[in-house]
Amino acid sequence: MKINKTNAARLLDKAGITYELIPYEVDESDLSAVHVAASLGENIDQVFKTLILHGDKSGYFVCVVPGEKEVNLKMAAKASGNKNCELIPMKELLPTTGYIRGACSPVGMKKHFPTYIHHTCLDFPYIYVSAGQRGLQIKVAPKELINEVKAEVCTLFDE
Known part of the structure; x- marks a missing residue:
């Protein structure tokens, strides 16, 4: 099966980052x-989701x-230098990032936003x-991703 490269994959190629594109079966009723x-067939702790917030x-x-x-909103606000923050409404996701729900990548958004990744x-x-x-x-080494998106490693929820 031929996998078409996404913009995120092309950006990783351009940066010289080693990664794999891994397809999976989409369930429109469960985008979690x-x-x-x-x-x-992977550990849920290794599958990260990308959330967009507004501080x-x-x-x-x-x-x-x-x-x-x-994500703990208080911790996210503190990490990002805000007093408070909230998840953006779903209708703002595509115009803000260029991505739809269930397909939001931390790589290749319409513009670069400050990025925080859980340690x-x-x-x-x-x-x-x-x-x-x-x-x-x-599928990518976390340090490579962190460097590419200029992410700050921090704590984003109570452990």
């Missing part, structure tokens, strides 16, 4: 990272967290993030 991890001081920013975790990513030789389309994940 838990479903993605199950489809890939009262910084504006838009990105949080990348393990798939079944919920457990460093516990693994590789993690998965969306490749920018439903049914396709990028």
Whole structure:
């Protein structure tokens, strides 16, 4: 099966980053990272989801967290230099990032936003993030991803 490269994959190629594009079966009724991890047969702690938040001081920013975790808004606000923040409404996702729900990649958004990734990513030789389309994940070394998206490693939920 030929896998068409996404914009996120082309950007990783341009940066000289080693990665794999991994397809999975999409379930339109369940776009969760838990479903993605199950489809890939991978540990849910290695399948990260990309969330877009809006802070009262910084504006838009990105949080990348393990798939079944919920970002702690107070911790995300603190990490990003805001007093408070909230997830953006779904209708703002495509115009803000260029991505749709279930396919939001931390790589290759319409513009670069400050990005924060949960520190457990460093516990693994590789993690998965969306490749920018439903049914396709990028398998990449966390340090490579962190460098490419200029992410700050921090704590984004209570452990």
